[in-house]
Amino acid sequence: MQFLAAAEILETDLWQQYNELGGVDGGNAAYVAALQNLDADMPQYITDNTDDEVSHAAFLNAYLMSRGADPVDLDEFRTLPSSPATGARQVGRLTNLQKLVVDTSFYTRYRSSENPDLGGDFAQAVKIVNQPAIPVNDTETPPSTGQPVPPVTSAARRMQAIANTASFHFGYIEQGGASLYSSMALKVRDLEVLRIVISIGGVETDHFSLWHDKLGNAVAQPLAGVTDPVTGVTFPDLNNPATELSQTNKILPEPADFLRNGLPEVSVMRPTLTENAGAVATIKSFTADRLFEGQSKKFFATVTALAEAADAARRGF
Numbered sequence: 136m137q138f139l140a141a142a143e144i145l146e147t148d149l150w151q152q153y154n155e156l157g158g159v160d161g162g163n164a165a166y167v168a169a170l171q172n173l174d175a176d177m178p179q180y181i182t183d184n185t186d187d188e189v190s191h192a193a194f195l196n197a198y199l200m201s202r203g204a205d206p207v208d209l210d211e212f213r214t215l216p217s218s219p220a221t222g223a224r225q226v227g228r229l230t231n232l233q234k235l236v237v238d239t240s241f242y243t244r245y246r247s248s249e250n251p252d253l254g255g256d257f258a259q260a261v262k263i264v265n266q267p268a269i270p271v272n273d274t275e276t277p278p279s280t281g282q283p284v285p286p287v288t289s290a291a292r293r294m295q296a297i298a299n300t301a302s303f304h305f306g307y308i309e310q311g312g313a314s315l316y317s318s319m320a321l322k323v324r325d326l327e328v329l330r331i332v333i334s335i336g337g338v339e340t341d342h343f344s345l346w347h348d349k350l351g352n353a354v355a356q357p358l359a360g361v362t363d364p365v366t367g368v369t370f371p372d373l374n375n376p377a378t379e380l381s382q383t384n385k386i387l388p389e390p391a392d393f394l395r396n397g398l399p400e401v402s403v404m405r406p407t408l409t410e411n412a413g414a415v416a417t418i419k420s421f422t423a424d425r426l427f428e429g430q431s432k433k434f435f436a437t438v439t440a441l442a443e444a445a446d447a448a449r450r451g452f
């Protein structure tokens with residue numbers, strides 16, 4: 136539960152950055168407009184997802200204390216710079232959204248009948264490497280840029296690619312949360328804690344489902360085909376050709392292998408094994424995402440210790 140509190144604090148930190156720039160009161164007009172090219176309700180969804188994470192973190196820490204356990208405090212690691220772009224508060228951050236390597240294999244994984252827990256291997260839907268997910272500064276990504284569909288100017292293409300990256304990052308983060316909670320549920324001994332883990336975990340899955348739908352608009356007409364002029368990251372039309380593993384409207388989990396061979400395919404969260412979905416796997420994945428770029432050795436030591444303790448938890452018999 137302490138690791139989950141840490142994970143929720145980290146989630147809150149990244150969602151707050153998205154919310155300041157692109158939420159309902161989002162301060163960066165061009166970013167908001169580019170997000171709204173994916174769905175007019177994107178700012179509302181971003182703000183609501185942020186509220187959820189704030190509530191998850193606050194509840195888990197309060198619950199830990201109510202049971203006589205130590206809460207988790209990562210404040211000393213709020214050392215990373217904010218984006219200087221219009222809209223972002225200038226405060227220290229835990230996470231870095233400026234140079235993400237987004238693992239988009241969840242997109243093909245949930246369209247496939249293979250399961251990573253049974254050795255399944257999945258292609259990237261979009262190659263998003265060293266790409267910002269929030270505006271970088273007012274010179275390179277001016278907040279006054281018009282954002283028509285499709286974007287015509289270089290500045291508009293850059294901002295749209297940044298918003299598209301955010302949408303895939305939302306899906307990536309939340310599918311990870313869904314798998315993490317499923318994996319942690321298997322370790323819980325206390326029924327009240329189990330109730331918490333499955334009840335919050337269900338909302339992580341809800342988040343994933345929402346973003347899985349919205350991000351498809353970045354890789355469908357009329358928006359598909361945007362290339363970031365700086366990084367070269369391209370969002371192709373995944374409906375051309377439409378295949379089971381690519382078409383954007385297949386957002387509900389396809390039935391897949393589960394547990395072992397010989398059982399029928401079933402629509403489930405995956406992965407859920409500790410080695411693929413647990414706490415250490417989550418920190419490794421977020422590190423590969425470059426979400427912690429610039430963090431201190433002590434930060435990695437702290438979150439890794441919490442993760443190892445979580446993965447070592449056993450429900451007994």
Ligand SMILES: [Fe+2]
Binds near residue numbers: 191
């Ligand atoms: Fe959460």
Ligand SMILES: [Fe+2]
Binds near residue numbers: 309312339342
């Ligand atoms: Fe979440």
